[in-house]
Amino acid sequence: MKNILFICTGNTCRSPMAEALFRLRAGNKNPWKVQSAGLSATTGTPASLEARIVSSELGADLSHHSSQLLTAEIIDQADLILVMTESHREHLRSTFPEVAHRVYLINELGTSKVHDIGDPFGGSLEMYKQTRAEIERAILELILFLRLGEP
Numbered sequence: 001m002k003n004i005l006f007i008c009t010g011n012t013c014r015s016p017m018a019e020a021l022f023r024l025r026a027g028n029k030n031p032w033k034v035q036s037a038g039l040s041a042t043t044g045t046p047a048s049l050e051a052r053i054v055s056s057e058l059g060a061d062l063s064h065h066s067s068q069l070l071t072a073e074i075i076d077q078a079d080l081i082l083v084m085t086e087s088h089r090e091h092l093r094s095t096f097p098e099v100a101h102r103v104y105l106i107n108e109l110g111t112s113k114v115h116d117i118g119d120p121f122g123g124s125l126e127m128y129k130q131t132r133a134e135i136e137r138a139i140l141e142l143i144l145f146l147r148l149g150e151p
Contacts, residue, residue, distance in 0.1 A: 005078035011038030110141025
């Protein structure tokens, strides 16, 4: 089983949405274990209300999400590490250089333009919807990429 890790800053918006949308879109019989963490997360914080709302609009459930701080143990278990911004990638490359070859921007493995996924924290519901749309597009392309790579 492949372990996929989504990373953002606080683990209350972008990476939980990515985790939940991946689970939803990959389906029950997917061969991947998925989790999320934050570079500056406070452990035990729920997903933001806005993230829960916009995710639930698509059928993804964040009601049980509890944030977690990224640790060496979590990162060591990940086969594929997907970050939201180039600064997240640079932080991981400097902090955990041994996993640098496993770190990608979330939208880097698809056909979309590669760019940072902005942080909607503190923003409007419309900002969250825009972020969700960018993450969902990246997730759909990621799933296609992973399925094409499976034997």
